[in-house]
Amino acid sequence: MHWNKLISVLLFSGVLAALSACGGGGSSGPKTGGPSFPGPGPTAEEQVAQMRVDYNEIEGLKTLADFPIGTEVSAANQANSIFIATDQQPVLAYHFSNLVAGSIMKAPWLYPQEDEFAFDPADELVAFALANDMTMHGHTLVWHRYDWVGDRLIPEWMENYSGDWSAMLETYVHTTVEHFSGRVTSWDIVNEAVDYNGLTNTAGYRDTIFYRNIGPDYIEDAYRAARAADPDVQLYYNDYGLSSNGAKLDFTLTMLEDLLERGVPIDGLGFQMHITLDGPSAVNIEAAFRKAAALGIMVKISELDISINGRNTPPPVDWSRSPTLTAALALEQKARYKEVVAAYLDAVPPAQRGGITVWGLTDDSSWMRTIWDDEWPLLFNGDFTTKPAFHGVREALLEQ
Ligand code: GLA
Numbered sequence: 590m591h592w593n594k595l596i597s598v599l600l601f602s603g604v605l606a607a608l609s610a611c612g613g614g615g616s617s618g619p620k621t622g623g624p625s626f627p628g629p630g631p632t633a634e635e636q637v638a639q640m641r642v643d644y645n646e647i648e649g650l651k652t653l654a655d656f657p658i659g660t661e662v663s664a665a666n667q668a669n670s671i672f673i674a675t676d677q678q679p680v681l682a683y684h685f686s687n688l689v690a691g692s693i694m695k696a697p698w699l700y701p702q703e704d705e706f707a708f709d710p711a712d713e714l715v716a717f718a719l720a721n722d723m724t725m726h727g728h729t730l731v732w733h734r735y736d737w738v739g740d741r742l743i744p745e746w747m748e749n750y751s752g753d754w755s756a757m758l759e760t761y762v763h764t765t766v767e768h769f770s771g772r773v774t775s776w777d778i779v780n781e782a783v784d785y786n787g788l789t790n791t792a793g794y795r796d797t798i799f800y801r802n803i804g805p806d807y808i809e810d811a812y813r814a815a816r817a818a819d820p821d822v823q824l825y826y827n828d829y830g831l832s833s834n835g836a837k838l839d840f841t842l843t844m845l846e847d848l849l850e851r852g853v854p855i856d857g858l859g860f861q862m863h864i865t866l867d868g869p870s871a872v873n874i875e876a877a878f879r880k881a882a883a884l885g886i887m888v889k890i891s892e893l894d895i896s897i898n899g900r901n902t903p904p905p906v907d908w909s910r911s912p913t914l915t916a917a918l919a920l921e922q923k924a925r926y927k928e929v930v931a932a933y934l935d936a937v938p939p940a941q942r943g944g945i946t947v948w949g950l951t952d953d954s955s956w957m958r959t960i961w962d963d964e965w966p967l968l969f970n971g972d973f974t975t976k977p978a979f980h981g982v983r984e985a986l987l988e989q
Contacts (some may be wrong), residue, residue, distance in 0.1 A: 626678065633916035637778040640923075640980050644680045644973040648908050653986035657944030659687030659726060661892070662969075664717075665710035667692065669954045672713065677950055680973050682721040687774075689726040689891075689946055690714055691909030691956065695745045697735050700761055708768055715772050726946065727769060728891075729778035729827060730762055731811050733797035742871065743798065750944035754802035759814045766774045766818035775823035775943070777859060777891070778811050783828055793840065808844075809853045816854035825943070827859035827891050832877035833869035833901065842880060849884070857887030857943045862929070863894055866921050868901025871928040878936035889943030890933055894924050894955060914952075914965040919977045922965075945982075950977075 597749060630833045651658045660681065663669040671677045672742045676875070681688065692698065701707050718725045735742055742748060750757060754905040766776060784795040808826075815824050824847060830839045841858070848855055858881045862874075883889045897918050898910040921983055933945060949955045957964035968979040 601774055626663070636778060637916045637919050640977050641970070641974045644818075644969065644975065645683055647975060649982070650684045650979075650982060650986070653983065654686075654945070655939065656844075656942035657687035657724060657726075657946070658685055659689055659944055659946030660685050661691045661946065661948045661952055662714070663690050663691055663948070663954070664714040665698075671717070675987055676973075678717070678721075680950060681968070682723065685723060685946055687724045687726055687946065688714070688718045689728045691777055691949070692736060694727050695732065695735055695951045696747065696761070697730060699730075699765055700747070701744055703746045703750070703757075706764055706768070708765075711769070715769065717792045717923045719772060724774040725772065726891075727766075727773040728820075729777035729780040730815075731758070731778060731782075731799060731807070731939065732780035733795070733799065737960065742853075748798065752803075754799070758799065758803065758810060762811050763815040766815045766822065770819040773822060775825060776815060777825045777827040779808050779813050781829065782808055782826070783844070796876055809848055809851070812853050812855055814850070814902060823856040823887065823943070824854055825859045825889060825891070826855055827861060829861040829863060829892075831860050831881075832862070832864075832874040833889050835973060838877050838880065842884060845886070848858075848927070848968035849886070855886065857889055858884075859889045859891030859943070861892040862890050863892060863896070863948065864900040864925075864929070865896045865901050866918070867906075871932050875936045876931060880931055882937050882941050882942060885941070887941050887943035888933075888937045890929070890945040892947045892948040893929065893945060894957070895922055895929075896923060896957065897965050898961065898963050910963050912963055919965075923977035923981035926978045927985045930982050930985035931988070934985065947982075 662671050662677070663679065664671055666673070669677075671681065692710065693714065698710060699706060700706065715725045719953060728903075733743065747757075762778065766773075782795055782797065782800070784793045794805050803810065812824055815822070826841075829842060831841060843871050845858060859875070860881070878888055897914060900906065900908055930945060933942070947968055951969045951971050951973065952958070952965040952967050955964060956968050957966050965976070968976055968982060970976055
């Protein structure tokens with residue numbers, strides 16, 4: 590056990606002692622030394638209350654891992670920008686070793702006009718990360734969307750572009766990666782290039798504006814342009830549904846294998862993992878990580894969040910949404926975070942761990958809140974106290 594882990598155990602022993610004084614948590618092992626009569630354990634509400642501590646009353650998550658522990662942030666003049674809501678800054682520096690921008694390193698921000706790159710907002714964020722001992726993950730250069738909110742897409746000029754698409758893509762990727770060279774450690778170069786129209790559909794390339802204008806070669810062109818611009822930065826392919834849709838995973842891995850065999854510089858695969866309490870199963874998640882790791886590339890959990898009210902299981906299973914984050918749901922979410930992190934640690938060899946990134950700091954800042962009020966997908970409450978979900982991640986890291 591690492592020293593920092595031992596210290597962690599001691600630091601949080603107050604909570605553990607409190608739990609055992611109340612009759613033990615649900616997962617305590619058999620007791621020894623004579624007959625014992627299990628009393629009523631702490632209620633779910635009591636357990637949640639005991640796990641709610643100020644962010645700096647417990648060790649930083651990043652101290653528990655030998656790989657990057659990241660989170661997504663807003664920046665520039667965005668509503669929840671870390672440069673406006675600055676009280677996020679010490680929390681980020683305390684718990685995380687890696688940052689990723691939710692929006693400001695996507696095409697509309699970086700390349701707003703055909704003849705204009707705009708790097709200032711991203712430069713400000715990268716400088717913040719580096720000044721606070723965090724690395725920076727760039728996200729994401731080649732994506733056919735901008736965000737889910739209001740269905741925003743790539744910059745308008747790009748949508749209407751009628752020139753040489755291959756040359757334009759090369760300029761975009763090369764100029765951007767070169768600009769951040771030496772400061773950004775890893776990039777999602779292409780995001781969501783594989784189709785996914787439901788569990789029964791056969792996967793294939795997604796019909797995006799890049800695909801339509803260049804054909805599937807846009808993928809390899811983008812990676813080659815990135816590598817030419819920075820020989821050292823790690824280059825990821827990033828996608829969703831990889832642990833819930835076997836056909837999509839297989840297509841993706843075959844695609845990556847083919848690219849690698851042909852010398853296309855791809856270093857890793859990012860599993861987004863916007864998942865729910867009921868799926869995909871930990872068994873499927875772990876199997877998917879193993880398959881990806883078998884390619885010998887880095888494997889990263891790139892956008893982890895766990896929806897409380899989303900469902901993977903189709904009706905007639907109960908689809909009613911809970912209007913509050915009940916203690917029972919919070920504990921379920923904790924167990925789910927724990928099994929996902931444990932699956933990652935079991936399946937991905939240390940040298941191939943690209944890291945684990947949660948998609949946001951506090952529940953109220955999550956992208957899900959722009960769509961649903963009744964979602965609590967992340968690790969921290971709005972006041973930066975820890976949720977049970979935080980402890981799920983923490984326990985899995987401690988037990989590795
Ligand atoms: C996708 C994208 C992210 C983010 C999320 C949620 O997963 O890769 O950049 O937009 O959706 O909003």
